[in-house]
Amino acid sequence: xxxxxxxxxxxxxxxxxxxxxPEFGSRAHDALSLAQELASASMKAVMKNHFISTTGxxxxxxxxxxxxSVFGSVVLNHGVxxxxxxxxxxxxxxxxxxxxxxxEEVRGKEPTVVWMPTFHSKLHLETFGHDYxxxxxxxxxxxxxxxxxxxxxxxxxxxxNVLEEVQQVLELIASHDLVLAxxxxxxxxxxxxxxxxxxxxxxxxxxxxxxxxxxxMSIQExxxxxxxxxxxxxxxPEHQLYxxxxxxxxxxxxxxxxxxxxxxxxxxxxxxxxxxxxxxxxWPRDTQGQPLEGGVQxxxxxxxxxLFIQDLAQAGIxxxxxxxxxxxxxxxLLGII
Numbered sequence: 532x533x534x535x536x537x538x539x540x541x542x543x544x545x546x547x548x549x550x551x552x553p554e555f556g557s558r559a560h561d562a563l564s565l566a567q568e569l570a571s572a573s574m575k576a577v578m579k580n581h582f583i584s585t586t587g588x589x590x591x592x593x594x595x596x597x598x599x600s601v602f603g604s605v606v607l608n609h610g611v612x613x614x615x616x617x618x619x620x621x622x623x624x625x626x627x628x629x630x631x632x633x634x635e636e637v638r639g640k641e642p643t644v645v646w647m648p649t650f651h652s653k654l655h656l657e658t659f660g661h662d663y664x665x666x667x668x669x670x671x672x673x674x675x676x677x678x679x680x681x682x683x684x685x686x687x688x689x690x691x692n693v694l695e696e697v698q699q700v701l702e703l704i705a706s707h708d709l710v711l712a713x714x715x716x717x718x719x720x721x722x723x724x725x726x727x728x729x730x731x732x733x734x735x736x737x738x739x740x741x742x743x744x745x746x747x748m749s750i751q752e753x754x755x756x757x758x759x760x761x762x763x764x765x766x767x768p769e770h771q772l773y774x775x776x777x778x779x780x781x782x783x784x785x786x787x788x789x790x791x792x793x794x795x796x797x798x799x800x801x802x803x804x805x806x807x808x809x810x811x812x813x814w815p816r817d818t819q820g821q822p823l824e825g826g827v828q829x830x831x832x833x834x835x836x837x838l839f840i841q842d843l844a845q846a847g848i849x850x851x852x853x854x855x856x857x858x859x860x861x862x863x864l865l866g867i868i
Contacts (some may be wrong), residue, residue: 538573539836540572540573540846541565541573541833542853542858543574543858544575544660544858545574545575545576545857545861545867546569546574546576546809546861547644547710547737547865548577548579548739548740548806549578549579549806549807549808549809550578550580550808550819551565551579551580551810554581554583555582557812558812559810559811560810560830561590562578562585562589562601562848563595563783563813565592566592566595566600566601568832569598569825571601574600575599575600575601575603575867576600576832577601577603577604577640577642577644578603578604579606579644579810580604581606581608581650582606582608583610584611584618584622584625585604586622586623586624586641586643587601587625588601588849589601589625589641590603590625590626590628592758593628602641602643602644603622603626603641604621604622604643604646605619605643605645606646606649606714607648607700608648608649608650609681611652613648613651613684614648614700615699615700616696616700616702616703619703619704619709622645623643623707625658626641626643626853630849639721643710644709644710644711645704645710645711646702646714647679647714647716648715648716649715651681651683651684652686652717652720652745653685654720655715655717656683658702658744659745661680661681675726678748687720687722691723695725695863697724698727700733701727701728701733702731702733704733705728705733705734708734708866709735710735710736711728711735711737712737713736713737713739715743715745716746717746718747718748720751721756721827723842724758725760725772726759726763729760734769734770735771735865735866736771736773737772737773737775738772740776740777741753741775742776742786742790742791743784750794750798756774757772757774760772772802773802773804773864774802774803774804775804775805776791776803776805776806777806777807777808777857778806778807778836778838778839779814780808781818781820781837782815782816783815785820785822786820788842788846789846789855791846791848792843792846792847795848795852800858801855804856804864805853805857805861806861807832809829809830809832810832812829813826813827814827840853840857
């Protein structure tokens with residue numbers, strides 16, 4: 532791409548997946564520092580934390596900076612009681628900008644993402660174990676205690692039926708027009724949850740980094756899921772499902788952008804959103820995707836995006852497609868256009 536395309540402020544990037552601290556393990560940003568970095572590049576982002584809701588942090592950062600550059604979310608791990616409707620209701624309360632106003636309307640006030648379980652999903656625990664602490668995370672042994680001796684946050688029963696507590700969460704997501712993200716669920720769990728979500732009227736769905744080693748969906752499996760969603764919704768434009776391709780898929784899992792390009796060209800950029808999944812302080816691989824002992828220092832969110840755009844261009848993805856996946860689609864998903 533031409534050099535002017537690296538002026539991120541011209542692209543109006545909306546990043547649906549950025550990690551913030553404080554959190555077990557080290558993080559590159561808190562809410563305020565992230566909001567300031569994003570505002571300087573005319574970017575927006577959804578803040579993610581594996582253990583606490585970030586809507587209150589986002590509201591505070593918006594008030595301090597005077598910029599609407601960050602939005603909140605909640606991950607339904609054990610830190611918020613697992614998959615439960617009360618955690619989502621509490622998350623919505625964090626969208627209040629004026630804490631003294633008991634009557635401030637918070638329903639749908641700001642874009643809010645509800646993530647299914649990540650570290651505490653059944654498949655994540657089966658894949659990595661309960662004591663997983665990669666060297667590059669930062670070495671805080673308290674990080675492992677969040678998963679030690681915990682049972683998985685289940686979303687389906689032994690027959691593959693979506694559990695009642697998940698159904699309740701999906702109903703609330705639909706009633707408040709929130710965004711559902713599938714997180715670290717298995718392929719079968721994702722399919723079951725998507726079916727149930729559509730049945731409850733959920734209109735905004737992210738299939739979280741489907742190439743990630745936990746989910747490990749092939750391109751054809753992703754296409755099948757997109758086709759299923761179209762069939763279930765009749766292809767109505769207000770019903771949105773996007774596959775999320777992340778920059779750190781390369782620096783954490785070694786996913787090639789040629790694979791991303793193959794998927795984008797087959798499935799279509801209209802079904803994809805790009806995100807950084809940034810916020811780590813270290814990565815196990817360098818920006819070429821090569822593993823390094825002890826890892827390397829991670830890049831900032833804006834630096835991730837510069838390399839993301841460059842790498843996608845080298846893989847043959849057009850500027851038009853990048854803008855669609857990095858700005859148009861996520862803006863539409865979050866309802867900010």
